[in-house]
Amino acid sequence: MSSRKVAGPEIETLIQLLAKLPGLGPRSARRAALHLIQKKDQLFAPLTRAMEVALEEVRVCSTCGNIDTSDPCTICADPRRDGTTIVVVEDVSDLWALERAQAINARYHVLGGTLSPLDGVTPEDLKIADLVERVRAGGVVEVILAVNATVEGQTTAHYVTDQLAGLDVKVSRLAHGVPVGGELDYLDEGTLAQALRARTPF
The missing domain is CATH 1.10.8.420 (RecR Domain 1)
Structure with a gap:
């Protein structure tokens, strides 16, 4: 019926x-x-x-992938940001979550998702090559992998680390505070801030 x-x-x-x-x-x-x-x-x-x-x-920032009303976005255009550090996130919602936590004054790079062979998501579908080019251009000292603690997130983190191998850059990841299987957008600001402060080499 x-x-x-x-x-x-x-x-x-x-x-x-x-x-x-x-x-x-x-x-x-x-x-x-x-x-x-x-x-x-x-x-x-x-x-x-x-x-x-x-x-x-509204448009997508051609530098980092953030969503804003200007290109480059407000974060990329801010001269007070630490340009030597890039925080890599899966989606814009994760970037916004980290900004709410106000735990770091760095620049960002939005991958646009995670690697997932079952769903047909390959490295070419993500902005990994763009990240490598940003690092290769010089001036970047550290890349922080702020991806979700999921199987796909960790697979993506390993792949990004491999792609950055051989470049003169430190690669680290979020540490304490991010539970396995957790997603950044659902965590409170205090947990995110602690995770950034306690990041470890990857």
Whole structure:
């Protein structure tokens, strides 16, 4: 027996799109859509305008892979950042998590995921070659592998380390505080700060 539609096609489309967002299933999407519609002036209209601006203005930094409204991004363009250290992360959400922790004043490099042969993700699908080029260009003293403590994350870390072998750069990784199987975006700022401070050679 097919489920009965309770709203017009426009609202159903909104619900279906919201349901595609991480953390929102069909039920949560219906609640979110209803809340947006009921708060049309206070929430829905400003959100729509903000999304339109983001669609037009947001871009990917050609240097590190961060998401910002400028290229290079605010972090890459900041002269106060330590350009001798690059923190390598899987995704932009991990970069943002480390920035919230305010544990290090370095520059970043977003890989865009992890190696996963089962999912068809190869080194060519990630920005590993770009990282090697940044290091080869000179000025980088240390590369910190701030990848998730998953099998895929550790496989990626080993591969990146191999690619950096022979270059005059220290390679380290996060240490205490990051649990096996844990993801950076779900950790608190204190744990992230401790992990960065207690990093070890890789």
